[in-house]
Amino acid sequence: MESKAQVLYDFSAEPGNNELSVREGETITITNPNIGGGWIEARNSRGDVGLVPEDYLEVNPPQPFTSGGSAAALDLSFFDSHVPTPAISVSTAPTSNGNDPWAAFDNNASGGVSNNWPAQPEGTETGKTSSNAWNSGGHGHPQAYQGPGAEDDEWDEEWDDVKSSGGYAESEAGEGGAMNRGGAHGSSMKISLNKFPGFSKSGPEVYLLSKQAAKGTKLPIYIGEVGPVWAYPDYQLDCVVADPKKGTKMYGLKSYIEYQVTPTTTNKPVNHRYKHFDWLYERLLDKFGSMIPIPCLPDKQVTGRFEEEFIKMRMERLQGWMSRMCRHPVISCSDVFQLFLSYKDEKDWKTGKRKAEKDETVGVMVFSTIEPEGLPDLDLVEVEQKCEQFNRFTKTMDDGVKDLLTVGNEHWKRCTGPLPKEYQRIGKAFQNLSSVFISSGYEGEAALTDALTAAGKTYEEIAQMVAEQPRKDLHFLMETNNEYKGLLGCFPDTIGVHKAAIEKVKEGDKLVAAGKINSSDKTSMSKRASTMSYSLQAEMNHFHNNRIYDYNRVMQQYLEEQVKFYEMIAEKLRHAHSRFTTM
């Protein structure tokens, strides 16, 4: 059997590297998928064979050798709804490292950010992987392992497949790998609660006029030193996202990455695919989005030159997202978040999932669980003032953060582009002069020429240091600001819910006059707007507290690395200096 592949992007072979030039839209035949390092060997229609970057291709399903008939790739939808037979699995899986996503569950110790993903793409070890996954249920049939009603879970959702396109999306940023720095995080939530065509079901009046008793865990608000604050748990939860492992399905035609998530509470790792994170995001958005800005997950469309880079970047951002969620007292204590971090087994996960999806205390109704403990009702003027103040602040901070990102992006480009080139040229010019001097034939030249060569090499080293430095310092400054850009982008929606509630309360008299509500409803609305304001203030205070911590930390990190960088340069130059002598 041979696989065909569609070429997604033009690729120009480098001469002498055994590469094959291909053009977008071209169909090529894969002759050896086991090259490794992100390359596969392929043959084009003219019979030329060479290496092509795996990421530039969309591999079609393998097809039986036929002496005639249509060579068109089989329709993928066929595979979507059919379970592969073991025979096919075995024949397309000549090698296996046994990277079974679920079997790996207990083997992976927790730890810091790890680069422990396979160095070689293993898109061909699919049958074995798949059958292992299903076989672990005991009966050799996938359905036997999966819980009832979960049939579609692993098969139909393709949206977390590795999207590494291999395109040079960031080529303008110099040395590649800067990965969509400017727009890495989406800048607004998916919340639709702030669209209010009158008394729609999604407007804040659902809560303001609700007759229902509050359901779910209560969310108390206290008055702390800085004003209203959430109830913070005694133990600050955190987790480590690490150890990405590639899994495949459909005979390796589709691959996915599974991350190990280890909460600091249980220290027991759980595995999650990107789509699980996305599911969690959707749940959190549904449940808390009117009250708490839920930052988007790291962009699905993020592209990197190499798959490994892409995976590493996504993991780093998932880590950032998870840590931020862990630090939130309301989110971290929520059932759905706890489920995600510490489900016991597959069954527990499925059960919890269904429960979370059926949660009714979502949208604006989450405010019904707020309990401002013994706090006086706020009047509408104060509620409105606070809301305006937060709106102003988040808007100006958004501008400030974007400004810093723009400046950082330009600096990144200069540091990875023209600046190291210039240091390199200085280094070359010194070395060139040294070569000239060596040719003089004059005695007693060696000390100078050695020193001059060394100085030249030093500047070449500095060039490299300059080019590599942004990854060591600017990267974190950019990531943190990108995170804040994402977070700040959620505030207009969150604040919008509050503004809409304020408007509704203001309309109270009119609504009473029109007979749409009674005066008891009106009083209740006003009280509930006060409760909403307490929650917004608690959330803002949480935001400020985190912000102060985050910016202190990232500036420390940045400046520390900058100091090291300049000290290292000074040290290198001091050494170069010591080699010159004037008698």
Added chain:
Amino acid sequence: MESKAQVLYDFSAEPGNNELSVREGETITITNPNIGGGWIEARNSRGDVGLVPEDYLEVNPPQPFTSGGSAAALDLSFFDSHVPTPAISVSTAPTSNGNDPWAAFDNNASGGVSNNWPAQPEGTETGKTSSNAWNSGGHGHPQAYQGPGAEDDEWDEEWDDVKSSGGYAESEAGEGGAMNRGGAHGSSMKISLNKFPGFSKSGPEVYLLSKQAAKGTKLPIYIGEVGPVWAYPDYQLDCVVADPKKGTKMYGLKSYIEYQVTPTTTNKPVNHRYKHFDWLYERLLDKFGSMIPIPCLPDKQVTGRFEEEFIKMRMERLQGWMSRMCRHPVISCSDVFQLFLSYKDEKDWKTGKRKAEKDETVGVMVFSTIEPEGLPDLDLVEVEQKCEQFNRFTKTMDDGVKDLLTVGNEHWKRCTGPLPKEYQRIGKAFQNLSSVFISSGYEGEAALTDALTAAGKTYEEIAQMVAEQPRKDLHFLMETNNEYKGLLGCFPDTIGVHKAAIEKVKEGDKLVAAGKINSSDKTSMSKRASTMSYSLQAEMNHFHNNRIYDYNRVMQQYLEEQVKFYEMIAEKLRHAHSRFTTM
């Protein structure tokens, strides 16, 4: 009396600075020439009064107030050939610091490079200055002071007038003041000895076939460790060029700068104008140019944004030129050079000048004074090989030096242009974010915002350091390489003389056959070519020795300043870092 001035360059007034916009070709009236700092106050034809950079103007002679008639400026040639009457002198010289160029002779103590030139332009203190100068002779008439035959000396040679044009010749290099960095020194001598239309008087055959006995001081050549070497004096001469003083003539219409030159031997300063340096250069070129590359003087056309900058730069380069001449064993010991450095009085100078101008042992005849002490004659093959070797080396070094200059120029531009702007923007972005944070209204914000503001200011300081750094390090690297570029540019001419001599010797047999020379002449020619080769080798060894010293020194200087620069940045950042805290 009021002076008119022609505007040489467009000048746009900066708002709020009391400046006057003027256009090239415009005639303006000087209302106050004593503003200082390179500015004068002027009135345009519309009656607007404001400050204009002095360098942007060509001042016309003062004219009597007339109620009518032509306002055209008086013809300058009138002043060129007429001695001003004391009456005019006094009326146009309301203030005077007594900066008499010759009277200053003994008052100026020697010392390092000094910026002791007048801070205020003193173009109007001219009559007094002039009359002082002439009066010091005793009779109030200039001729009384000047030696016989020196009538033209101070009056007709305008070529050393300050040429500071005020044009932004280097505006592309960023922050101005980079002063014609690339082409500061001429790249070839004025020597015309290498043009040989047959047996011309200027060809090397004048020496090769000379019947004259050698005149003048003998120049011995010895064999040292590195081969043939000049006789080096026991004491290494050097001198300090310092203390430029502005003098004026013709009622301040023309000004010149006089430099104090103090040799380390006598430690007694002598004063010289640029034209004296140029006279020395011409003498050295005439006398030694066939044997020794005589680098051009610093370019007359060098321009600077401000007169002070121009003067400082010229002085620095005259210092470099003089030090190089002092270090040369043949030049430093020559009568003309000794005269220049340590003439006793005006009379001594005039006498020596005339003697030097009458020196007959010039051009190729200088080789007749060479005495290779007891050294064997070199055969022509060896003579030619050496000549070729030096030609190759100086050519490749010329390329290497020009390459370094190109790279250095680009680095200069980046360091004074885009790079500091970027650091400034980073600094502003941090400070901007700090302002945003201050507006939060959140308590406990101060530590972070103070630290963030300080970090922002640190990056602004770094911006300034980056912009100023090239003047501290790259400047000397560029100046040294510019000097070498000038020096290397002389070699083709010097080597050309040798090549021409070699060709002549090769033609020996033909010349004998043609009856143009006899065989004794032929032998003599060959011997003299050998002598020439010894002098070239001695000169090359001198060049190499100096080169090794110069490049060791300049690289030490450069790297030392670079180390300081990076250490200072690291130190500043370390301080900025210390202000951030994560609890």
